[in-house]
Amino acid sequence: MFRNSKLNYLSVFTIGYLLLSLLSLPFIEHTLLLWLFALFHFCWFGLASSMYYHRYLTHRTFKLNIFVEYFFLLGGLIGLGGDPVKWAAIHRFHHQNSDHDNDSHSPKHGFLWAYYGWVLHHDNALIAKLKKSHAKDLLKIPHLKICSNVAVESIPHAIYIVVVAYFLGIEFAIVGVIFSCLMSYNFHWMLIASLCHIPFFGYRRFDLPDQSRNVKWLSFLSFGEAMHNNHHRYPNHINLSSSLLEFDFVNRFVGFLEIFGLASDVKRVKYEK
Numbered sequence: 001m002f003r004n005s006k007l008n009y010l011s012v013f014t015i016g017y018l019l020l021s022l023l024s025l026p027f028i029e030h031t032l033l034l035w036l037f038a039l040f041h042f043c044w045f046g047l048a049s050s051m052y053y054h055r056y057l058t059h060r061t062f063k064l065n066i067f068v069e070y071f072f073l074l075g076g077l078i079g080l081g082g083d084p085v086k087w088a089a090i091h092r093f094h095h096q097n098s099d100h101d102n103d104s105h106s107p108k109h110g111f112l113w114a115y116y117g118w119v120l121h122h123d124n125a126l127i128a129k130l131k132k133s134h135a136k137d138l139l140k141i142p143h144l145k146i147c148s149n150v151a152v153e154s155i156p157h158a159i160y161i162v163v164v165a166y167f168l169g170i171e172f173a174i175v176g177v178i179f180s181c182l183m184s185y186n187f188h189w190m191l192i193a194s195l196c197h198i199p200f201f202g203y204r205r206f207d208l209p210d211q212s213r214n215v216k217w218l219s220f221l222s223f224g225e226a227m228h229n230n231h232h233r234y235p236n237h238i239n240l241s242s243s244l245l246e247f248d249f250v251n252r253f254v255g256f257l258e259i260f261g262l263a264s265d266v267k268r269v270k271y272e273k
């Protein structure tokens, strides 16, 4: 049913806007401070999607201090992750229908569809239905419900860009924020949805009915999300790594929050040998 969705012009505009930041790269002065600023945003946006949207909201693998939650919700909105309830609903649907005909983003429908096609095609009526059927629990949370609105989804990003450009300069807004956002889209969502379900990439630790794969090199840039076969085996547990060689930054970051009492009730699975 996702394949029948019409092109969503807002999504097309968003991706085009993010891609424009690439064109600026040859024309700006590259300084250490600029790239540290970009790295901070890549981590903020990346943790917002991989830790907060994915493992916290979608799979409820731990509890989070409310101020930390707001920090990453803001990161998700500034990083153009959009409506968190929509994100969770689409992803829960993916787990339920992985690599079936109606999967939201299986490479069985072509690599380009799984990489960016599904991001550009959104049928609002279908999403509204999906939110009610797959994320009813999240719709009851007031601060998440408020984010189910195009203005709330985009205004934080617009304000942030203006503030950064005004105080730090246009290059900090373009490279530090917009380019980081593009990289986060690429490594934390789009490559996971595509490469991690293609048979000749990576390896499988678990023989599951879907085509999920673990892709080690991508796990570093995706903060552990690319341990995707492990994730499909144990979706409701925070740790996606079954050995020291499988890197899962989100699990370690949540462990760090746990030490300071900012995360609790963390569900960790003990992997069988």
Ligand SMILES: [Zn+2]
Pocket (backbone or CB within 6 Å): 094, 098, 197, 212, 228, 232
């Ligand atoms: Zn998957």
Ligand SMILES: [Zn+2]
Pocket (backbone or CB within 6 Å): 054, 058, 059, 091, 095, 231, 235
């Ligand atoms: Zn998942």
